[in-house]
Amino acid sequence: MNVIDTLKETEIFAGHSDAQLQKLSTLAKRITIDAGDRIIGEGDVPGELFVIESGELAIIVEPAQSKVNTNSVPLVTLGRGQIVGEVSLIDRGPRSASVLCASEKATLLVFNLDALTALLDEDPAIGYLIMRNLAADMAFKLRQRNIREKLLP
Numbered sequence: 001m002n003v004i005d006t007l008k009e010t011e012i013f014a015g016h017s018d019a020q021l022q023k024l025s026t027l028a029k030r031i032t033i034d035a036g037d038r039i040i041g042e043g044d045v046p047g048e049l050f051v052i053e054s055g056e057l058a059i060i061v062e063p064a065q066s067k068v069n070t071n072s073v074p075l076v077t078l079g080r081g082q083i084v085g086e087v088s089l090i091d092r093g094p095r096s097a098s099v100l101c102a103s104e105k106a107t108l109l110v111f112n113l114d115a116l117t118a119l120l121d122e123d124p125a126i127g128y129l130i131m132r133n134l135a136a137d138m139a140f141k142l143r144q145r146n147i148r149e150k151l152l153p
Contacts, residue, residue, distance in 0.1 A: 006053045009081035012133045020126050028109040033101045040099040046088030048110050055106025060098045
């Protein structure tokens with residue numbers, strides 16, 4: 001599978017030229033994980049951003065002092081072209097949820113946050129598009145959350 005093709009299907013990288021996507025692709029490391037593997041633990045110090053190339057990831061928030069287990073009900077399940085860890089690109093705060101492989105296998109593109117931030121600083125055009133796309137994504141999620149809260153009794 002071509003890294004650039006995956007990046008083209010990922011909202012955070014929308015609007016980037018092929019040359020910009022090529023620069024970004026040089027930072028990506030491909031990994032494969034198995035069902036139930038945890039890639040992020042709630043409260044972890046962030047170091048990576050993940051793009052799903054194939055398979056599915058489950059986002060899980062556990063009650064305080066609880067250990068992550070594969071019987072937990074996910075808040076959401078994400079698939080190809082979706083990202084995990086994007087908020088850490090902005091604030092580097094602790095992870096707000098755990099992330100597990102929800103399919104038999106998943107292939108992920110892993111971006112080191114320090115290396116990605118260095119590229120964004122080096123190439124402001126790439127940085128601007130990524131931050132604009134992140135802001136649009138967060139605004140959409142916040143709007144959806146607000147709508148759900150209005151609809152719930």
